[in-house]
Amino acid sequence: MIAALKTILGRAVSEITGQQSPDIAIQSPPSGFGDFSTPIAFGLAKQLRQNPSKIAERLAAAIDDPLIKTADTEGGFVNIRVSDRELETWLDRQFLSKELTTFESKNQIVQVEFVSANPTGPLHIGHARGAVVGDSLAKILSKFGYSVKKEYYLNNRGRQMRLLGESVRAVMDGKAIPDDGYKGSYISDVADKIDRTDTTEQISAKASDIILEGIKEDLAEFSITMDNFFSERELIDNGNISKLFDFLQQKELIYEEGGAIWFKSSMFGDDKDRVLKKSNGDLTYFASDIYYHYNKFIIRKFDKVIDVWGADHHGYVGRMKAACRAIGIAPERLSVVLVQIVNLLREGEPFSMSTRSGQFVTLKELIDEVNPDAARFLFLTRKVTSHLDFDVEIAKKQVSENPVFYVQYAYARTRSIFKKALEQKVKYNNKTPLLAGDIGKLERALMIELACYKDAIAKSALQLDPFYLSSYLLDIAKLFHQFYHEVRILGGEKNMISSRLRLCDIASYIIADGLKTLGISHPERM
């Protein structure tokens, strides 16, 4: 709906300025000023050398579309009121054709890489936010018209793996776990499943496989699934990273100094050059990360790649972007979503977790005690950039007042009303007109908001943040509850009942679609 208004207003702006209009801000005005408003006249004032109210008046006069009933001005704002009849037609048509919730295919493949925790221990609640945001974002982008591939990158080689193998071996041999090894209690569970005669190298491979199975199970309980687990071990050991070095060599982007091979990342906006191959011959993580992105863009040809990282990796963004530019990738093809760190508290006291020390609260422990929908929603109702305090004890206690139930309850009400209608043998089909007589204030507000569903999806997709969709759903739920509470749906004359059921039908459809898109369940009854 907002997209449609932008087009209409854009035409009016072009008519006045004779130029293509920029993106137009559409807002909800204070009550009494119409359905939508725009301050665009203020911006045009300088350009046209005329005062904003004059411009607003000219704009209002130039607006010509049946969807818009009135366009008034007030102190430079243009306030728009949508025509009831056109609103009805618009919703009707889009609902029946499914356009209300679907976007055209963009014919592009987007890869979303997230979680990617080292398979050296179970997922803990520190991983939860990134996991939820990544999964929901993938669903949103898919709805928005991209073909989406969800991937988990496994850092399953190198020092961490060696330490894991040594730690498991130590437990098997009844020896003390090395100081820098992994000390969690899960290590002995893993050790029980591995053959004592294996080499340390075999042990570490088997251990990480076992741990990965657990990670997959935990993600599944959070209704998160991956399309692919991409193994660094296979990428590097069975791949051909020398191709990357050849490529960089050819472009004169690497050089040797002090026995190490350096990448000229400073040429691409990074603070300094970075080492790719250490003087002892080992590859740095940066080297395999570049090769991984080389694989994403050049080998697998993803149109766009979205890396979901914890904000503690922000120092790595410049480097990664520099590397991508160096291998010829247009910068806009790589987006890094930095999910802010969650400050973990236990009854008000901060605590930190570490996989190595074995001190952490696992994701599984959390989900066993907190409804997964509630846990998911908790992370989705804040912007990814927002710092978040997460008190494990409070989260457990406060489950019942989680706003997710507010939305789910609205959905359950949309379903129960149809059950009731069936009991009362009320006739309804989805061809019934949405309007039967005068439209109430609450119905109208709900209809307008329902018509903006795709705008909420688009905003979340473009901003790469599920927050906008979750807050939209809270808004819709509020409007629905108000409507449901004030208006007796199954009372009154037949036409009225039918048209109100029609509105419930559309609301039901939108809320369910929105919850699905966030990866949250939508129970029929609560």
Added chain:
RNA sequence: GCGCCAGUAGCUCAGCAGGAUAGAGCAACGGACUUCUAAUCCGUAGGCCAGAGGUUCGAAUCCUCUCUGGCGCACCA
């Protein structure tokens, strides 16, 4: 020392490519079920938008500085 993210109601957070009276949820207080699920609704109260300057017709929003908190600045992973 340098950089990134933040500081808005008692709490958790929106609002920030400058625009109308700074919003919501929770907590508090007061109301609404003989009628479609009260996990709901209605109302009241709650604010020097961290602080100080600046730009502007207009600043929570942009710029500078200060203070506070979190996170980064490796031939670590």
